[in-house]
Amino acid sequence: QVQLVESGGGLVQAGGSLRLSCANSGRTFSMATIGWFRQAPGKEREFVAAIRWSLGITYYADSVKGRFTISRDIVKNTMYLQMNSLKPEDTAVYFCAGSQYVSGWSVKSQYTYWGQGTQVTVSS
DSSP, X not given: OOOEEEEOOEEEETTOOEEEEEEEOSOGGGOSEEXXXXXXXXXXXXXXEEEETTTOOEEXXXXXTTTEEEEEETTTXXXXXXXXXXXXXXXXXXXXXXXXXXXXXXXXXXXXXXXXXXXXXXXX
């Protein structure tokens, strides 16, 4: 059983930083890719970043490239999202998700496992 739990959200001023964590209490070998998505009020859930669990290859949405960094600690079974230079438009609930596939890493439907989400609010 895979259980993903996010933490690290909060309120920060524009230009500030936050680090989100996603702990997996289950069996990671069944997940090839771990990703972060976010959903702002009234908007669709959108892709933020993803990482191939075994190889560490990373992928980013254009809107966060150069500001966010995704990483993972295989020993701790934990994934991270370091968010720098935050903007008000980054405000959303952030979800981590696990996929059995190495392709389609930006597509919500490719992800089977989801965390409960953590709120990130960036004030201007």
